Amino acid sequence: MFSADQRILITGASSGIGKAIALECVAQGATVLACARDVQRLEEARQASSAPDRWISLQRDFLEGMEEIPAWVRGIAQAHGKLWGLAHAAGEGVMDSLQGYDLASARRHFSLNFHTPCLLAQGFCDRRVGRKGGALLFIASAAAVYPEKGHLIYGAAKAALVAAAKSISQEVAPRGLRVHCLSPGIVDTPMEGRAEALMGPEYRQHQLQSYPLGFGRPEDVAHMAAFLLSEQAAWITGQNFVLDGGRY
Template structure:
């Protein structure tokens, strides 16, 4: 699917869906700049890759010095060559509702789940940073499509991201850059385990009733992500693909 001179920046690569996307892209021939907050988990993921020599770990917290993010992406391109793809999987899925709504909480949700991805996109879509034919992929959430209790701010931020991706896709199409959203339903990741721990034992069983094919695995999302990032999806852009096991 990829060649060794095609470099993909993957955020959230230390665990969960981001880790799976990074490993899948490596397995399909790409070089990966794997970004995460936890250096130890990044190293563990690198060692799990089939070709660890094509994995470069980069430690960064995107909520620190957010204004520098576009410049940082351009710097990566100067150091490693133009990027073929960017898969943004870093984020937080904190539970919330109207009763606990507050500006500080709302700003954090929108910073990490909306503003950070757009700043990354701004850097990536710079002609100096990305290669013609490449792709930008946001990992959004099925909560953007199926709003539900407990995901007021998270779902709203991801819905805003999906709408923004559509607009960005039209803006950068003349350059041959494609833009996609993947909106997974519940996937068995450390983030989901934390949600289950906070919501109680019945939460998982109640949620499973709405998933005819059960919950997903990170690898289920990673395979679709790799396809959309690759040249095999050259005629696809501006779409939001919901991966949710038949959720209703």
Template sequence: MSSLANQVVLITGASAGIGEAVALEAAKQGARLVLAARREGVLQTVKDLVVGRGAEALVVPTDMADTAQVEALAQKALDHFGRVDILVNNAGYGQMGPVEEVDVAAMRRQFEVNVFGLHTLTRALLPQMRERGSGRIINLSSVAGQMSMPFSGVYNATKFAVEALSDALRVEVAPFGVKVILIEPGPVATEFGRVAEETFGAVVNPNGPYKAILDSTADMASSFNKMAWPVEKVVEPIMRAMTDPHPSDRYTAFTGGKLALGLMRLLPASLADQMWRRIYKLDQLGSPESV
């Protein structure tokens, strides 16, 4: 596959950021699009943009945490276009905060959106891909799916799960002509950072045991934002995953990402822990004896 002309591409999280950018680029290449996200008004705006580029588009407002809505999304796409050639599982957000202070409800919603919604939609669309003997499933993971960091453990857990599901699924469906590809961005200049800061602030008790690091979170966010790739740069490997006749199993979309991940795997856990403690200024927490 070298062109997206007439390919039916379903994109979740298509109302902004990476999802919107992928939709616009796919429209330029002649794809027929199914656009899914919660915000119908914003989705309509994206639809107008892709139609303006000559593409056909179907808008399906969907909350990925709602299994019935996700299943309905798949059925509406199949009813409208007859098939889905490429599924881009892009929808997701980052629930940040100390593991201790992220309550069960917040953790459950994080998994519902980032993992269970992805799983539900994939299961719903796989049968028609298998029957045709072709299809691509592109799962947006993260470098956070390869290494866990303080104060993003719940988010990391969802991305580790996406990696595990994808690696297993890739082998299972290869005999049917279906390809499964992981995309692993680092920081990206999208709404993700703002939402992550909001979820962090929503769970951390200002009078709790982690209050000492609250003042440093803005500095940390600023540092990560400086490393962020523009959305358009992240779209490039996604488009390769969609069109390359022989795509890689995973694309790391982060400056020095492969090298950094390789070094982290070689680093003893004790040294990695020390590094994270310095970066996140964790020596401010607890008693002198505990640090």
């Protein structure tokens, strides 16, 4: 699906969906620039990949020096060559409510789940960075489409990201760049495990009732992500694909 000179920057690549996307893209032939905060987990993921020589690990905390993110992306292209794709899977969920609304916490989570991907997009869409025909992929959330209690800030930030992606897609299409969103429902990841630990075992059983095909696996998202990043999806842009196991 990919060639080794198709370099894809993937954030959140040390665990969960981001790790699964990185492993899938390497398996499909791409060179992956895998970014996360935890260097040790990145190395473990690199060793688990089918081609460690096509896995380059990068460390970054996206809440630090946010204004420098576009320049950071440009620096990656200067050091490793122009990018074919960027998949942004780094993020942080939070269970919240209007009653417990805290402005400082809301700003932090909105920055991570909305401002960070927009700044990454700004860097990738620089003519010196993104290759013509390439793609930008945001991992959003079904919470952007199916708002529910307990996801006030997270759902709002992801909904804003979906809207922004549509706008960005129209802006960069004349340059041959594509922009996608994937909005998964509940996927068995460490982040979901933390939510269940907070909400209790009844939370999982209650949610399962709405998923005819059960909860997803990170690989279920990764297969679709790799397709959208590839040339096989050359005529697709500006869409938000909801992966939810038939949720109702």
